[in-house]
Amino acid sequence: MAKSKSQFFCRNCGTQSTQWMGRCPSCGEWNSFEEEVIVRAEAPKGKSSITLSQSAPRCIDDISLMEIPRLHTGYCEFDNVLGGGIVAGSIILLGGEPGIGKSTLLLQMALAMRQQKVLYISGEESDSQLKMRADRLSDGKVHPHCYVLTETITQEIFKRIDTLKPDLIIVDSIQTLQSNLIDSAAGSISQIKECTAEFQHYCKTSAVPVCLIGHITKEGSLAGPKILEHIVDTVLQFEGDQHYGYRIVRCIKNRFGSTAELGIFEMRANGLVEVKNPSEIFVSQRDEIFSGSAIATILEGNRPIMIETQALVSSAVYGTPQRGSAGYDLRRLNMLLAVLEKRCQFRLGAKDVFLNIAGGLHVEDPAINLAIVAAILSSATDIAIDTKTCFSGEMGLNGEVRAVPRIEQRIAEADKLGFSRMFLSKYNLKGIQTQNYKVQLITIAKIEEMFGMLFE
Numbered sequence: 001m002a003k004s005k006s007q008f009f010c011r012n013c014g015t016q017s018t019q020w021m022g023r024c025p026s027c028g029e030w031n032s033f034e035e036e037v038i039v040r041a042e043a044p045k046g047k048s049s050i051t052l053s054q055s056a057p058r059c060i061d062d063i064s065l066m067e068i069p070r071l072h073t074g075y076c077e078f079d080n081v082l083g084g085g086i087v088a089g090s091i092i093l094l095g096g097e098p099g100i101g102k103s104t105l106l107l108q109m110a111l112a113m114r115q116q117k118v119l120y121i122s123g124e125e126s127d128s129q130l131k132m133r134a135d136r137l138s139d140g141k142v143h144p145h146c147y148v149l150t151e152t153i154t155q156e157i158f159k160r161i162d163t164l165k166p167d168l169i170i171v172d173s174i175q176t177l178q179s180n181l182i183d184s185a186a187g188s189i190s191q192i193k194e195c196t197a198e199f200q201h202y203c204k205t206s207a208v209p210v211c212l213i214g215h216i217t218k219e220g221s222l223a224g225p226k227i228l229e230h231i232v233d234t235v236l237q238f239e240g241d242q243h244y245g246y247r248i249v250r251c252i253k254n255r256f257g258s259t260a261e262l263g264i265f266e267m268r269a270n271g272l273v274e275v276k277n278p279s280e281i282f283v284s285q286r287d288e289i290f291s292g293s294a295i296a297t298i299l300e301g302n303r304p305i306m307i308e309t310q311a312l313v314s315s316a317v318y319g320t321p322q323r324g325s326a327g328y329d330l331r332r333l334n335m336l337l338a339v340l341e342k343r344c345q346f347r348l349g350a351k352d353v354f355l356n357i358a359g360g361l362h363v364e365d366p367a368i369n370l371a372i373v374a375a376i377l378s379s380a381t382d383i384a385i386d387t388k389t390c391f392s393g394e395m396g397l398n399g400e401v402r403a404v405p406r407i408e409q410r411i412a413e414a415d416k417l418g419f420s421r422m423f424l425s426k427y428n429l430k431g432i433q434t435q436n437y438k439v440q441l442i443t444i445a446k447i448e449e450m451f452g453m454l455f456e
């Protein structure tokens with residue numbers, strides 16, 4: 001007879017326990033334990049449902065390294081994020097908020113891979129819904145190698161896989177799958193763990209790569225357990241602002257490449273389109289120049305991007321001045337304002353300050369500081385900065401302008417896009433061949449110097 005037992009799992013990190021606990025001992029989250037009744041089908045004694053292949057210890061020098069074969073997805077942006085394509089036998093998890101475009105991205109990829117047999121397993125949409133979406137995405141081209149399967153029981157899925165023998169499997173989503181070996185509901189932590197483990201076992205024994213789609217929770221972590229992130233080889237995060245068309249695929253973990261790469265897409269009426277030159281999008285195109293706007297050269301992953309920062313400074317109407325920020329941390333904005341008050345006689349207490357980063361991007365790179373400060377000062381003095389000037393530098397609490405990493409890449413990007421001058425830290429120029437660039441490099445050590453050059 002099948003044994004039934006109840007277990008408690010931490011919603012946050014997947015820690016398992018036989019009893020309820022108020023606080024998870026591993027991740028420290030309060031009130032995160034949930035009870036799940038697990039009925040495990042009897043597995044033969046001494047064997048778990050997942051058996052590892054026979055392997056014996058080998059000396060590391062004896063292992064011959066073959067070139068790892070990679071599947072190309074038809075989208076350079078996606079291939080780059082993965083480090084050059086999908087590695088055979090790897091398991092990839094793509095996380096993202098609902099409606100961000102995960103299903104669209106992977107279905108488009110399945111349709112674009114014309115040389116490979118791709119199986120798209122969906123537990124969320126019906127065959128006809130998938131067909132409708134595919135028609136919209138591919139303008140009526142034929143795809144003899146793209147198969148869809150709407151099934152959620154993993155044992156059934158593996159039977160189909162055995163007969164079809166696909167080159168790539170896409171699962172939309174891991175939260176809808178269910179294994180017969182476990183009797184808890186689909187989407188519960190024990191089901192997610194079991195289904196992922198079954199797919200992992202399949203990947204490693206058959207060398208067929210699998211892409212799993214995973215939902216994320218309101219807090220932004222992958223729904224279900226962190227433990228999934230440990231099992232899979234690559235974790236990708238699909239993010240973007242619902243109100244803007246831009247979507248970024250970021251790599252959080254990659255066993256076969258660096259995590260510094262990222263891919264940028266734009267959501268259009270007929271699906272996702274690769275954005276090869278992001279700088280042109282994040283800088284608004286206009287003829288007139290306004291005060292309160294400055295262009296920063298930031299790094300997203302490995303990529304330099306020119307991005308417009310806009311500030312609005314006005315006299316405070318109410319007793320307490322208002323501060324608002326979209327796309328940048330509000331506390332850091334307050335810090336920059338305090339430095340400005342001290343260094344540039346910017347009367348902080350009497351002004352409302354609002355900041356906006358163009359394109360709905362959230363910027364973490366501190367190199368944006370200098371552009372933010374320039375935009376604020378430009379709005380406060382009502383003197384516009386010309387559109388051929390850009391900024392890249394971090395500001396310290398004493399108003400000193402600090403060097404930022406990978407300055408050569410940033411200068412090259414500004415140069416390529418035809419900027420005529422760039423403000424950067426004096427300490428950033430060591431060992432740089434300035435004559436290679438047409439852009440004029442203006443180096444400053446303190447913020448007051450920039451104020452003098454731009455606004456006086």
Ligand code: TYD
Binds near residue numbers: 097102272
């Ligand atoms: P979807 O891939 O269903 O999101 P997810 O699987 O992450 O939940 O994408 C949903 C959104 O994308 C939907 O709100 C509409 C938009 N969309 C387009 O703008 N154009 C398109 O061609 C498609 C297919 C979707």
Ligand code: MG
Binds near residue numbers: 102103104
């Ligand atoms: Mg979906």
